Amino acid sequence: MQKKIYIVRHCAAQGQPSESPLTEQGLIQAKQLGDFLIHAKIERIISSPFLRAIQSVEPVSKRTTCHIEIDERLSERILSKLDLSDWYEKLRATFDDMELTFEGGESSQEAMNRIVNVVEEVLESGAKETVIVSHGNIISLLLKHYNPDFNFECWKKLSNPDVFLLTYEESEVHLNRVWIEKDV
Structure with a gap:
């Protein structure tokens, strides 16, 4: 059975703290994201607890009743x-040394394990199409898990929002960027 997971980076936000809301542009992007996913048969939506992530998929939730x-x-x-x-330089270093940590932080490997565990649980669930919304750094680590060539330069090219489609079928995983940036 084929399964699809839409990996979504949140829309433009007013800041980095967990309570930072989307900007006016981000709210427009969230609507565009809802339009983009309108034809998907979404059965589950799983989000980071950060406000900007939740707000990014609220239009999708309303349209799908998930x-x-x-x-x-x-x-x-x-x-x-x-x-x-x-x-910035410290972040770059963590792409090369997956075990590198800084005071009070977690290594790239630890963060990668967190998000990979979520994806593996989704793949084991009954849902055929799921949306996962999170943040640029941890999503880039998920992408690196499935494509070891995904590096710091690739992270720099991510947009807000951004969408990757992870397709799983017959024990094979395919990962493609599907988001087309729109002018707001």
Whole structure:
């Protein structure tokens, strides 16, 4: 049986804290995301608990009548509890060294394991088409799990929102970017 998982990066947000809402542009993008997924036969929606992720799929939830399941494992990866002035370079380093950690943070491998576990549980469930909405860094680690060539440069090219389709059939996983950026 074929299964499809739409991996969604949240729409444009007002900030990085978990309570940051979508911007005005992000709310328009969320509607576009709903339009984009209108023909999918979505049976489940699983979201990060962060407000910007939830708001990104609310239009999809309303159209499909699927309630949004919250899963803490889809929270953005914490690079460090410290305010790192060179966070960009430190993030780059974690793509090369999957075990590298900074004070109060988690390694790329730990974060990857979290999101891969969610995907594996979805694949084992009865749902044929699922939406998972999360954040750029942890999604990039999921993409790296299925495509080891996905690196820091690929992460930099992600958009808000962004959508990848993971198709699973006969023990094979195929992953493709399906989002086409729209002018808002």
